[in-house]
Amino acid sequence: MERDCLRKPLQHRGCGPARQWRPARVAPALAPAALLAGVVLLAPLPAAAAPADGAAVPRGVWMMQNGKAAVEFFACGPSLCGRLVWGRPDQYPDGVAKDRRNPDPALRDRDLCGLTVIWGLERDGADDWTGGRVYDPSSGETYRARVHVEGPERLRVRGYVGIPWFGRSQTWQPAPPDLPRCTPTAGGAD
Secondary structure, three states: OOOHHOOOEEOOOHHEOOOOOOOOOOOOOHHHHHHHHHHHHOOHHHHOOOOOOOOOOOOOOEOOOOOOOOEEEEEEEOEEEEEEEEHHHHHHHOOEOOOOOOOHHHHHOOOOOOOEEEEEEEEOOOOOOOOEEEEEEOOOOEEEEEEEEEOOOOEEEEEEEOOOOEEEEEEEOOOOOOOOOOOOOOOOOO
């Protein structure tokens, strides 16, 4: 009989019908006190989530490991994002840097210059940024992303599918200060 109980997903211990969860009722006179207690308990959370002093934030322009492009990190709301600001000229034999491999045909004519390719990174500790996405214009694929600041001269950028084990990492270094930046055409990038 116990085995039969395990086969029935809508039943639990004792093979009785599963109970639906219902919130606890609060006496009407206690409702304002319960609400106030919830606000007081949640109030410290933003301060705990705030970045600690000295926390590492990737700023400025960083050269990809393969040397084919440079990305500038910037704040985008509460998140960290990155946009393409330079591409090696030999990647574009026709001289046109367009998003040709984008899976959406309507976006294939947009400029790569100024295109946001990293977005949604949230601070996760002193040196880590997680929960973001990275777009690879050379393949047209978008992956989950995380960035680890290894020091003032090194970033570890990881793009992955599903869980971080299924991905690839690159080490980025600061771009030379005299790196010429591309100029987006009017209405070209996102």
